[in-house]
Amino acid sequence: MCGIIGAASSRSVDKILIKGLKLMEYRGYDSAGIALNQEQQVLRLRALGKVLKLEELMAEHKPKATAGIAHTRWATHGAPSEENAHPHGSHEQIYIVHNGIIENHNEIRVQLKSYGYEINSQTDSELIAHLIHFYKKEGGDMLKALINATNKLKGAYSIAAIDSDQKDKIFAARQKSPLLIGKGIEENFVASDPLAIINNTEAFYLLEDGDFAEITKSDIKIFNDKAIEQKREETLIEATATATSKGKYKHFMEKEIYEQPEAIGNTINGRLGGEDVLDNVFGAGSSEAFKGVKRIQFVACGTSLHAAKTARKWFEDIAGTPCHIDFASEYRYRNPLVEGNTLFVAISQSGETADSLAALEYARQENYLGIVSICNVPTSTMARQLDWKMFTNAGPEIGVASTKAFTTQLAALLILAISIAKSQNKNPEKRAAATQDLRNTPSLLQEAFELKQDIEQ
Structure with a gap:
């Protein structure tokens, strides 16, 4: 699993898809592939290694197609190989790209073999293509075949698919794995990451769990699992070309290190007032609710977990609130x-x-006083599920080793610690000092960066 992009357009989509894959290279991958729904047949190309290798393969074929899908893969089921790379196909008709994990893949594999299907890879993803083919062969149209196929799946998935019988369409499905649709002019897109298509559109539809979509160059239709059309609000996602460009820097990590003063400034902007944080910066009613907080349960993974561990001292020192910190992957299994x-x-x-x-999801069923999220992406699943939240406003982080995402999380967590202490009328002097420290941090960072030449000497 890694990056998905699809496009239906009035122009040939091969270059659109390759550019989208390149914009998702920051996510890491071991192979890449593309399926183009040409007039005579679907052209599928797959390559181990860089997207550049795939681009070189495409140059040999000079494809022309107005609909297609593409994918970069990090191996999960099966080793890195051309056979395991996406897109996966069935009977030269159905082609899919997939992110996620199909938990019941062994059961499905056995069932498909009993129906006479030949499985050519070690992946769970190939099985989806065969399932769609099976249900389409049974007499359903492509949308219903996709719905019926996903009804057999247990786990998480985002899927983009094409059917050789429908040259101008892309189909999509989402369940617990991000997928969105981009609305263009005489072209529309599907992607797992908005950065893949941000240069083509700023207008998006965010698919929800259980959504299905049928996309052409001029139309976007979204359905539920009963094939009943649904309405989704159009969302604007703004990002400049500089967000996906290294600019004057040698690599994205260096660029994002130097973006920290601005990023932290964006985190604290509009959230501090006088010697304190402003009321209700985490959402309506949050400051009143925080009066009752006696302990905090943090849940996170990776860098975010380290942010929680760093911030624990502030909660205990400023707010006098004990904290428990869990790996998200372990939290729900310890009851x-x-x-x-x-x-x-x-x-x-x-x-x-x-x-x-x-x-x-587990926590929402428990008796917590409230649930707060700290997140960088306003359009994300986590952000859309909760009323109390703070966006760090760090902008896209493309470098793999976290920089500004980590430090802006620390700023947001310090704001939360001060907010709880303020609601409980605790430690006004410590609150004032911490608030001033937040204000000073962007300029102090900038001063540190200006020492670069002196340090190099």
Whole structure:
């Protein structure tokens, strides 16, 4: 699993798809592939290694197609190989790209073999293509075949698919794995990451779990699992070309290190007032609710977990609030005992971390005083599920080693610690000092960066 992009357009989509794959290279991958729904047949090309290799393969074929899908893969089921790379196909008719994990893949594999299907890879993803083919062969149209196929799946998936019988269409499905649709002019898109298509559109439809979509160059239709059309609000996602460009820097990590003063400034902007944080910066009614907080349960993964561990001192020192910190992947399996007046805090840069979302779903069934998320992506699943939240406003982080995402999370967590202390009328002097420290941080960072030449000498 890694990056999905699809396009239906009045122009040939091969270059659109390759550019989208390149914009998702920051996510890491071991192979890449593309399926183009040409007039005579679907052209599928797959390559181990860089997208550049795939681009070189395409140059040999000079494809022309107005609909297609593409994918970059990190191996999960099966080793990195051309056979395991996406797109996967069935009977040269159905082709799919897939992110996620199909938990019941062994059961489905056995069933498909009993129907006479030949499985050519070690992946769980190929099985989806065969299932869609099976249900379409049974007499359903492509949309119903996709719905019927996904009804057999247990786990998480985002899927983009094409059918050789329908040259101008892309089909999509989402369940617990991010997928969105981009609305263009005489072209529309599907992607797992908005950065893949941000240069083509700023207008998006965010698919929800259980959504299906049928996309042409001029139309976008979204359905539920009963094939009943649904309405989704159009969302604007703004990003400049510089967000996906290294500019004057050697690599994205260096660029994002130097973006920290601005990013932290964006986190604290409009949230501090006088010697304190402003009321209700985490959402309506949050400051009143925080009066009752006696302990905090943090859940996060990776860098976000380290942010929680760093911030624990502030909560205990400024707010006098004891904290418990869990890996999101472990939280729901230990049957946590939820004591009264506990605030649950989920931290995720992307807002799509699968384990954090699963922990959040578990927590919503428990007796927490409230649930807060700290997240960088306003359009993410986590952000859309909660009323109390703070966006770090760090902008896209493309470098793999976290920089500004981490430091802006720390700023948001310090704001939360001050906010709880303010609601409980605790430690006004410490609150004032911490608030001033937040204000000073962007300029202090900038001063540190200006020492670069002196240090190099």
